[in-house]
Amino acid sequence: MTILIRGGTVVNADLTQRADVLVDGGTIVAVGENLEAPPGAEIVDAGGCYVMPGGIDPHTHLDMPFMGTFSADDFETGTKAALAGGTTMLIDYCIPKPGGSMLTAYEEWKKKVAKAVSDYGLHLTITWWS
Known part of the structure; x- marks a missing residue:
């Protein structure tokens, strides 16, 4: 096209x-x-x-579990909203469960991002250290 x-x-x-x-x-x-x-x-x-070029949002929390709930937007609705406002890429925080591994969190987020309609990246987060 x-x-x-x-x-x-x-x-x-x-x-x-x-x-x-x-x-x-x-x-x-x-x-x-x-x-x-x-x-x-x-x-x-x-x-x-x-x-102008599309914007990049380097700090998002889509479909993020928090104290028994989840953030309001998943990767489909969040990326659609971003595109409507001119943001063409986002970087979402991939957060392990307490005591969980970063690799397990990454595998979980890979399933979530299947619904994304824009470019994205993942920021693996170290939330605990032992």
Whole structure:
């Protein structure tokens, strides 16, 4: 799928400019003024809008057990909500049960992340030491 995002204000690490962004197969292939749309490309009018990379949330607690309950969002609802707000990746805390191993916690979280609809990472947490 090819998408041409036309006429937005492109914001990146070193500048802000009015430009078009050409995306092919999920990869940005060109950024510039007055780019030509390839045949069959979807054209998105971004005039008056900012076009910028998605955000990364480095500290989340999805589907986290806590004192007999779980956090409100699981990986499906949490990643959908993140995407709606422009966050395209999150890093969730993978927390072992008291006395449990980090490997067991990781295996448990691997099952939970199957419902994710965005990119994610896991931060293994050391919660006790013996």
